[in-house]
Amino acid sequence: MNYQYYSSLAIVTAVVVYMLAMFSHAAEWASARRLGVARPAHTERELVGVGAGSSVAGVDTAVGTDGADLPVDQPAGAGEAESFSAERIASHRVDLFGRVGIALTLIGFLASVAGVVLRGLAAGRAPWGNMYEFTISAMVFVVAAYLLMVWRAGMRWLGLPVTLLAAVGNGLAVTVFYVAVAPLVPALHSVWFLIHIVAAIISGAAFNVGGLASILYLLKKRAEGRGTVRGYLSRLPSSARMDLVAYRMLAFAFPLWTFTVAAGSIWAEYAWGRYWGWDPKETWALVTWVIFACYLHARSTAGWRGSRAAVIAILGLASFWFNFIGINLLVSGLHSYAGV
Incomplete structure (x- = not known):
């Protein structure tokens, strides 16, 4: 069995999966652009005055949360409800992309672990004899620390920079730092x-x-x-x-x-x-x-x-x-x- 070939294949696979995880976390950040923008409904109504209204062209109106006149048959809180619904949808998307990112990161981690182990088997020693081997091993420990923090403390918010680092680090390893297996x-x-x-x-x-x-x-x-x-x-x-x-x-x-x-x-x-x-x-x-x-x-x-x-x-x-x-x-x- 050609351990060296399968080790390289596993690392390349890890690079691709880490990139997908990075894109997923980037989508997680992008989907959150509506979060934290809308103000609470009661605050908005206090700013414009509860019950304030006027009559335009014989039609009774009430002041909406954006300052525009709304017909009285439309609830004053309709704008807030719509905004709240949009924020809930955005929050759901954020969680979905985040969970996908974590799953992909775990798959990439397993692939990179396999790559390091197979490299060690190919070399017949600990896989730390050159810059390529040290890089892929270091990325394993970085992602392992991140996944442990996600599991123990829910720190998914580090997902984007960590997967970016893992993708770039392993990518440089296989494209720039790679050397064939050799004795120490x-x-x-x-x-x-x-x-x-x-x-x-x-x-x-x-x-x-x-x-x-x-x-x-x-x-x-x-x-x-x-x-x-x-x-x-x-x-x-x-x-x-x-x-x-x-x-x-x-x-x-x-x-x-x-x-x-x-x-x-x-x-x-x-x-x-x-x-x-x-x-x-x-x-x-x-x-x-x-x-x-x-x-x-x-x-x-x-x-x-x-x-x-x-x-x-x-x-x-x-x-x-x-x-x-x-x-x-x-x-x-x-x-x-x-x-x-």
């Missing part, structure tokens, strides 16, 4: 390599979920500040709740990333005879660590909570991805074996 280079024959990679994958998944939550937090916070929370933003948790979710994910990831850097140093001593050599990959891992350390410090300082801390979290996520992709593609170093 001597530097990777160490148990500390496996420990280093597992810690990096788990902390990276948490960094991504926390960073995406921070992006949505800024969108919701801006809408709340303008008093224009409508559409899908009206279905998101409060900005305070989203800020807390991001903080918990990043607070969980930071110690793991610290351990990742430490384990990498021990592995470097085994492979190259020194714990730290300012290799570009090592240096940027330290930069990422410093940024997230600043984030946690900002969270503990009252004047830097909220939006400022969220911006630091997003910078940290960008630094993580530059360390993961940019360094490998743009800079040569001792980690160049992990290139494409």
Whole structure:
């Protein structure tokens, strides 16, 4: 059985399914454009005056909720009822597209897990020997963390950015980063390599979920500040709740990333005879660590909570991805074996 071929086929399938899930969640956001727009009926009537009316051309009229004259045989609340009905239909569509998106995400997750497992069987080792293998494994952990949050805490609101990330990540893996199965280079024959990679994958998944939550937090916070929370933003948790979710994910990831850097140093001593050599990959891992350390410090300082801390979290996520992709593609170093 050609495990390598079926592994690639499973990853390509996952890319397609994740794209369908992304489109479904995009439709979920688009279907919510009517939500949160209509004001309560009693508020509208208070603004125009209950019972206000006039007579035009001998026909008794009453003032409607939009300020227009309505015949008295049409209930004053007809406009509100129609708007409420439209909002209920939109809400039903939002839920439907959201459930379809979750189902497709689960199918894509299973396909990507199969791809990673088959890649490991084809290589006869843990599938983390190059950038392609690390990418598809990292996407598995990111989506797994998201699905766990959906199951345990109902956080479907992260569906669009997570499926976008999974589709792009796996898509880059199969089109740009792909390499054929090959034996590990001597530097990777160490148990500390496996420990280093597992810690990096788990902390990276948490960094991504926390960073995406921070992006949505800024969108919701801006809408709340303008008093224009409508559409899908009206279905998101409060900005305070989203800020807390991001903080918990990043607070969980930071110690793991610290351990990742430490384990990498021990592995470097085994492979190259020194714990730290300012290799570009090592240096940027330290930069990422410093940024997230600043984030946690900002969270503990009252004047830097909220939006400022969220911006630091997003910078940290960008630094993580530059360390993961940019360094490998743009800079040569001792980690160049992990290139494409």
